[in-house]
Every structure is written in C-alpha cells, then in structure tokens.
Amino acid sequence: MKTEKKIKAYDLHASSIVPSKEHRDILVMKDVRPIHMYRPAANQIPPILILIVSLSLFTTQPTQGQANTTALPIEKQTTLGLYVTAREAYENWKQAPDKIKILDVRTPDEYIYIGHAAMAWNIPVFIQTYEWDAEKQHFSIKPSPDFIKHIKEVFQTTDTLYVMCRSGGRSAWAVNQLADAGFNNVYNITDGFEGDAISDTENLYYGQRLKNGWKNSGVPWTYKLDRELMKLPMEK
Numbered sequence: 001m002k003t004e005k006k007i008k009a010y011d012l013h014a015s016s017i018v019p020s021k022e023h024r025d026i027l028v029m030k031d032v033r034p035i036h037m038y039r040p041a042a043n044q045i046p047p048i049l050i051l052i053v054s055l056s057l058f059t060t061q062p063t064q065g066q067a068n069t070t071a072l073p074i075e076k077q078t079t080l081g082l083y084v085t086a087r088e089a090y091e092n093w094k095q096a097p098d099k100i101k102i103l104d105v106r107t108p109d110e111y112i113y114i115g116h117a118a119m120a121w122n123i124p125v126f127i128q129t130y131e132w133d134a135e136k137q138h139f140s141i142k143p144s145p146d147f148i149k150h151i152k153e154v155f156q157t158t159d160t161l162y163v164m165c166r167s168g169g170r171s172a173w174a175v176n177q178l179a180d181a182g183f184n185n186v187y188n189i190t191d192g193f194e195g196d197a198i199s200d201t202e203n204l205y206y207g208q209r210l211k212n213g214w215k216n217s218g219v220p221w222t223y224k225l226d227r228e229l230m231k232l233p234m235e236k
Contacts, residue, residue: 076168078175082187086214125174150231157182167192
C-alpha cells in the first residue's frame, strides 16, 4: 500500500508553492484546513488605536448655522451663543420664511443708501449723532431708547430672529439686549450686511468691506424701501 504523506497547514504558502499531483490528491482526501490571515484578538488591539476610534465616535462637528465661537472676535460673540453667516441666514429663511424673521439694526441711513435684504425689518439699535469722536475719527452713535419697545411691537419673544448690522458688532450688542428682554432664539449674523474689511495691505481694496456679508455673498438685496418694515427712532 502506498504511504501517504501528511501535509501540515503551515507547510503551505499559496503564493509560492504549487503542490504536486500526489499532494493535490492528499489535499482532496484529507481534511486540511485553509490558512487564515492572522487577526489579533480584541484584547490584543493596541490601546492607541482604541483611543483614536473612540475619539472619532464622540467628536462632533459644529452644526450648520453655528459658527465656531473661538474663531469669532469677542465683539461679535453673544450671551446666547447662536450664530449664522449671511448666506446661511438667507438659505434658512428661504426654507422657512414664516418662521424666521430677519432684523436689520443699522441706522435708517445705512438701510436706505447702502441697501438691505428685502424682507428685513429695520429697527435701529443705535442712533447716529453728529458729534465728532476724535479718538475714533468718526461721528459717534448712541443707543436707541426705543429699540426694545419697537421690537416688542413687531415680534414675539418666541420668534426666531436673525439679527444683522454692518459686520456683526452692533448686532451682537442687539442680540444681548434682546436676550435680556426675554428673547431666547436670536442669532447673530456674524458678517452682517457689508461684511468684514479686507486686511491685506497689498490688496487694491484694502480696508473696504468686500470679503463677505449679505451684500457680497451672492444673495438678493435691494435699495427699494417698504415703509411698513421700518421702525424709526423716536417714532410713536
């Protein structure tokens, strides 16, 4: 009787050895289990890999419509911590125009002559004066005493408000005033209507507000006025 040779699993390397006919016969006849790739047991997985996977599961990205607070200048941050960009504000409003209200808190002159979002209410949070501020090299402004009164004539404290000024500073101040008055769902439009100024001194448009903002974001705006959407300072 022909003696059969036993072939152990660790003797076979599929990538380099082709068994003879005798060996192929034996492989058919015998219960030879195939070789498997080495897989470490769960308790052998390197701890650093487990840590990386765990962090990836629990780390969340900022939700749409909320800017990264640490990236915002302090003057644009609010007590409510709710933020949108001008483009986000327009896109969100377009999806829910009955639920989202756009509020422009710039002066009437800015609203009239620089332009505005067609659906935006103009309720100024500051009043323009003609007192020269030598330190700022500009005419000063002062808070409007009628701001909250006019707001409550138009909006409910449960309304969702997106608040805009020139570039996000005065609107942040307005959001804080609204929060103190009981409005809790108020977002600051962080780049405002005109946007941030170009800071590159080599740029031809250095100092001009052309970086972002409602006016520079490719969303609709107008010079056309709707008098019903304006609450002027000191107006009864």
